[in-house]
Amino acid sequence: xxxxxxxxxxxxxxRIMETAExxxxxxxxxxxxxxxxARTLKMSPANVYRFFDxxxxxxxxxxxxxxxxxxxxxxxxxxxxxxxEARLREMILVMHxxxxxxxxxxxxxxxxxxxxxxxxxxxxxxxxHRKCAIFEGVVREGIGTGEFAPGDPHTVSHxxxxxxxxxxxxxxxxxxxxxxxxxxxxxxxxVMRAVxxxx
Amino acid sequence: xxxxxxxxxxxxxxRIMETAExxxxxxxxxxxxxxxxARTLKMSPANVYRFFDxxxxxxxxxxxxxxxxxxxxxxxxxxxxxxxEARLREMILVMHxxxxxxxxxxxxxxxxxxxxxxxxxxxxxxxxHRKCAIFEGVVREGIGTGEFAPGDPHTVSHxxxxxxxxxxxxxxxxxxxxxxxxxxxxxxxxVMRAVxxxx
Numbered sequence: 157x158x159x160x161x162x163x164x165x166x167x168x169x170x171r172i173m174e175t176a177e178x179x180x181x182x183x184x185x186x187x188x189x190x191x192x193x194a195r196t197l198k199m200s201p202a203n204v205y206r207f208f209d210x211x212x213x214x215x216x217x218x219x220x221x222x223x224x225x226x227x228x229x230x231x232x233x234x235x236x237x238x239x240x241e242a243r244l245r246e247m248i249l250v251m252h253x254x255x256x257x258x259x260x261x262x263x264x265x266x267x268x269x270x271x272x273x274x275x276x277x278x279x280x281x282x283x284x285h286r287k288c289a290i291f292e293g294v295v296r297e298g299i300g301t302g303e304f305a306p307g308d309p310h311t312v313s314h315x316x317x318x319x320x321x322x323x324x325x326x327x328x329x330x331x332x333x334x335x336x337x338x339x340x341x342x343x344x345x346x347v348m349r350a351v352x353x354x355x
Numbered sequence: 356x357x358x359x360x361x362x363x364x365x366x367x368x369x370r371i372m373e374t375a376e377x378x379x380x381x382x383x384x385x386x387x388x389x390x391x392x393a394r395t396l397k398m399s400p401a402n403v404y405r406f407f408d409x410x411x412x413x414x415x416x417x418x419x420x421x422x423x424x425x426x427x428x429x430x431x432x433x434x435x436x437x438x439x440e441a442r443l444r445e446m447i448l449v450m451h452x453x454x455x456x457x458x459x460x461x462x463x464x465x466x467x468x469x470x471x472x473x474x475x476x477x478x479x480x481x482x483x484h485r486k487c488a489i490f491e492g493v494v495r496e497g498i499g500t501g502e503f504a505p506g507d508p509h510t511v512s513h514x515x516x517x518x519x520x521x522x523x524x525x526x527x528x529x530x531x532x533x534x535x536x537x538x539x540x541x542x543x544x545x546v547m548r549a550v551x552x553x554x
Contacts, residue, residue, distance in 0.1 A: 305548075314536050315545040319518035327526060337513050346514040349504075350549035 169207050171197060173221060176214045185215065185268040216279050219272035223283035226254045231290050240298030241348060244316070247291065248344055252323040259326040260333060269326055291317055295351070305354040312351060319347045368406050370396060372420060375413045384414065384467040415478050418471040422482035425453045426489065433489050439497030440547060443515070446490065447543055451522040458525040459532060468525055490516055494550070504553040511550060518546045 175196050179188040190211050194201040208214045233246050259266050273280055295313040298304035304312070322328050323340045338346070374395050378387040389410050393400040407413045432445050458465050472479055494512040497503035503511070521527050522539045537545070 311537050311541055312545070315542055318521045318537065318542060319546070321520050321527070322517045325527075328520070328524075338510050338517065342510055343514055343517060345554065346511070346549045347518070349552040349554065350545045353548040353552040355544065355548065 165207075168203075169217075172204055172207055172214065173217050177218045177221075180215075180218065180268045181262065181264050184264045185271055190214070212275060215268060215272055216276045219269060219276065220279050220282070222258060222269075223279070224286075226251065226258075227283065227286050227290065229254065230287060234290050234294050240294050240301065240303050241352075244291075244294050244298070244351075245344055245348070247294065248316075248320055248323075249340065251287070252320075252340055255324055255326065256329055260329050266326070266330070273326065288313065288317065298351070304351050307355065316347055316351060319343070319350075364406075367402075368416075371403055371406055371413065372416050376417045376420075379414075379417065379467045380461065380463050383463045384470055389413070411474060414467060414471055415475045418468060418475065419478050419481070421457060421468075422478070423485075425450065425457075426482065426485050428453065429486060430489050433493050439493050439500065439502050440551075443490075443493050443497070443550075444543055444547070446493065447515075447519055447522075448539065450486070451519075451539055454523055454525065455528055459528050465525070465529070472525065487513065487516065497550070503550050506554065515546055515550060518542070518549075 172193060176188065176193050179192055179196065183192075188211075190204055191201050193214070194204045197204075204214075208217065230247050230251060233243055233250060236243065238246070259269055292309050292313040295304065295316065296309035299307060299309055299312070317324065320340075320343065322332050322337075323343065371392060375387065375392050378391055378395065382391075387410070389403055390400050392413070393403045396403075403413075407416065428449060429446050432442055432449060435442065437445070458468055491508050491512040494503065494515065495508035498506060498508055498511070516523065519539075519542065521531050521536075522542065
């Protein structure tokens with residue numbers, strides 16, 4: 157396979173994903189068919205099926221790309237300047253805002269994400285695994301420099317994320333949205349006290 | 356209305372709820388009809404409808420009774436002996452175990468609870484409100500005696516419950532069940548550090 161040909165294949169794959177994402181946003185995941193995606197791209201459904209063997213596979217690729225974008229943003233903050241605490245707080249806030257944008261502001265995207273959560277859990281699992289590793293890195297650093305209390309970075313970073321679930325988890329963002337309770341800043345302050353206090 | 360008659364009315368109401376709960380457990384919420392409940396009780400469906408105007412109303416009464424049982428157990432621990440920390444830890448553990456028993460051990464009860472969560476949110480909301488008040492009381496006491504760090508009891512107790520959500524919330528108990536992560540004891544240790552550390 158020549159390099160130029162491989163490039164075209166990658167482009168076509170990307171174009172299918174972009175078009176699918178746009179149609180999922182515009183008309184909803186359930187209502188979008190592979191035929192709609194093909195028609196919009198002026199190609200045959202058979203050609204779409206050369207790249208993705210089902211609509212589910214397209215959804216998985218779209219969902220994974222959205223999640224990888226969140227991870228890249230979080231990883232950028234983790235690798236940036238500032239104390240471990242400042243970066244962790246920023247990661248929490250950005251994670252929340254991006255998830256909220258994906259799952260609650262846009263009802264049609266929520267439908268797509270919910271489908272991925274129900275039908276393609278391994279995609280969500282991969283995302284959880286990668287974002288956990290990024291959180292763990294910053295916690296490990298903070299423990300290493302003595303900024304955070306001594307502890308197992310894996311357990312501590314996991315605890316932080318479980319504590320913030322109400323502001324991260326798609327279903328909770330919808331279910332808890334509008335109910336009274338601590339703000340994300342108040343909850344983060346509370347959690348940071350646990351991170352900085354020795355057992 | 357005579358006292359004896361009122362007593363009989365209350366008894367009949369209780370018997371309908373008990374029978375409904377048993378049928379929900381045995382054959383599932385969706386499959387149980389008001390006619391099934393009436394037949395089991397050897398009464399007419401019309402008589403059941405004198406007490407509850409729909410199956411939904413029966414489900415709400417059954418769900419509320421189960422939730423009030425959880426609340427009474429938690430309130431018993433809150434009012435019992437021991438430090439505020441010891442009681443709070445026990446309340447967390449018992450809350451978790453009772454919810455797990457209701458929602459994950461018994462698939463048919465989960466169906467009933469899920470229906471209540473989707474169709475009768477005000478019942479769930481009442482439960483959340485009452486259990487929050489019990490948690491807040493113990494946190495207020497701990498702050499008052501200096502056992503816990505100074506803070507607003509309402510916010511602190513709310514933070515504790517949000518942090519423990521993974522071990523309390525019906526949907527998360529199912530979704531996170533079997534995934535690796537901190538145990539309820541590890542998470543509680545983490546949260547107690549936040550409760551005891553001044554801002």
